[in-house]
Amino acid sequence: MSQPNDGVEPQLRAARAADLPILQVLEALFPGDRLSPRQLRHHLGNPHAVMRVIETDYTLAGYSLLLTRSGSHAGRLYSIAVAPAFRGQGLGKRLLDDVAAQARARGCRELRLEVREDNETAIRLYRNYGFSLLERRPSYYQDGTDALRFRLDIASG
Template structure:
């Protein structure tokens, strides 16, 4: 009988998580966040950097921006360790980002995703996100981005 993996714990990222965040970031090609950027986001009152921890190790993170004076939150980045895929961590981090945005009184969450990232696009669609457009040549390798949005109050974005 296969043993189930223990549930992930979601929490605010801490400066001591920087090394683990950089390890996660290095697992993905291109457009990586630098140590300086992570440090700035950790200290920013308008950013929510949350991590999923499993068995004492970082298994994923989500970075949410909450611009002052705006009713829209932006999911800037979400990453899950490839070895942890299929365990629902992406959905867990996404739901947590939505909760963070609602708690900050934002009525909509928007994000961009690589147009070739089928798994992430499927995750967003399952969670009720609607495609709002395409941004040509968005990523450093020339890949287009798809913009998605979701109203957090139940109305259409």
């Protein structure tokens, strides 16, 4: 169920250290594949990581984590999450738009990601956005679940 929106447009911004407690709560909503508090802190200070949050009604509603490497043309969408209460408002698409722009600004021509094969909501978001399936990775996750690896061309955008 969606939260009411008081007319304030959702805002994207760089994640800050003060966001970490809320990001940890958000990650805990996804027990099958979550980042630890230590990983979140590490990525926040990593020069090759771009962690962004989206706020709606002055509440942190989701975030994305893009990883890049010097000399690589591919960015990796390492994590994206929208709190269940804020789903269905287009925030996932807004985060993907922002990730693509951030990746292009860093010289990337494509985005890649892995997603649990049982995460139908995320798979639908990625397919609707234009990602194409590259491969299946058997038993990729700790619990033995397969991963689907997707790719998106962002060179022209």
